[in-house]
Amino acid sequence: MSNAQAVNYCSKCGATVTRRIPADDNRPRAVCDSCGTIHYENPKLIVGCIAEWDGKILLCRRAIEPRHGLWTVPAGFMEMGETTAQGAARETMEEAGAQVENLEPYALYNIPHIGQVYLLFRAQLTDGRFAAGTESLDVALYDETQIPWSELAFATVRNALTRYFHDRKTGHFALHVGTIEPLPKPAR
C-alpha cells in the first residue's frame, strides 16, 4: 500500500543498488553498488484546505483514482519550493478553481502504513468562485447538513470535517493530530 517506487537502479549513475544498512545508519537503504549514493525514502506531505464560504464547505468529487467519484477536500502532494500553506492554496486552485485566504493549520494526520502526512488548513474562499479542475468531476459548497458523509473518499476527510463542525460551534479551533491505521482485513 506504499506509494513508494522500488529502487532497483541508482538515479545518479544508473548502476544497480543493494539494500543494506549504511555505516552510521540503523536501517536498510538502497545503496549504489558503483558510486555509493544512498537513496533515502521518506514520507510525503499532503497539503489541503477545509475552505469555507457563507458557512458552507468546498468539496471536490474525484476524477482520478484512488476513490474515483467520491468527495474530498482539495489536497495533494506538496511541491518543492513552496510553503505548506502555499501548497494547500495551490491545490485548492488546481482542483477546485477557488482562491483561498486566512489559512490556519487545523489537522495533522499521520498515515504511517503508506508513508504520508496530511496537513489540512482551514481557510476562507476569497470571492466565492469555484470551478472543477482536471482532477475533479464536480466541485460544490456543502452545508453541514448536506455533506455526503457516505460518499467521502478518505478517513482523514471524514474525521477532519466532523471535528471542524464541532469546533465551529465552540469557536475554538486547536490543531488536531491523529493517526490513520490500516483497515482490518475482513473476516472470512
Next chain:
Amino acid sequence: MSNAQAVNYCSKCGATVTRRIPADDNRPRAVCDSCGTIHYENPKLIVGCIAEWDGKILLCRRAIEPRHGLWTVPAGFMEMGETTAQGAARETMEEAGAQVENLEPYALYNIPHIGQVYLLFRAQLTDGRFAAGTESLDVALYDETQIPWSELAFATVRNALTRYFHDRKTGHFALHVGTIEPLPKPAR
C-alpha cells in the same frame, strides 16, 4: 542549496530520464525514456523535540555537518512507517539518548528553498537521563539564561526556543508557523 539528488537515471529500470512536463501535470519531472516512470521530488519532513526536564531544555552539540560543533535540538528526517511524534521521539533517543513523553506539536517551519518542513514538538524527558549519540559531540540541559544563543546551529532552533521561553511564561503554547528564507548574499 537543495538536498535533492539529481535524477539522471530511472530508479526502476535504469534507463536515462528526460526532464519534461508529463501529461495532466504542470511542472517538469524526471520521466524515464524507456518505461515512462515519473520520478517525483517532494519536500521532506524533519521532526524533533524541544524536550524539557526540571525547567531546562535538552540541546545537542552536532558531531556532523552541516553546522558541526554548534548546538541544536534533537531532530532529523522522518522515516517511513512512523508517525511524526514517533519520529521526533526516535530522533531524541538517537541523538540525545533521552526518552520523551507528552509530545505536542509546537512549531512548524517551512524552508522552501531547500525543500524541507520542520515540525518540532514540545515534550518532557521521562526520567532525566540523556547521553550523546553518534551524531552528537555533547548533550546538555540548558536553563533559559544559559542557552548558547550565539552557537545555535539553525534559525529554526533559535526562533523556536525564543518563542518557547516566551510562551512558557504565559502558559499558552499555540502552534507557531513560520517560514525561513535564505540569507541575503553579503554585499561586496
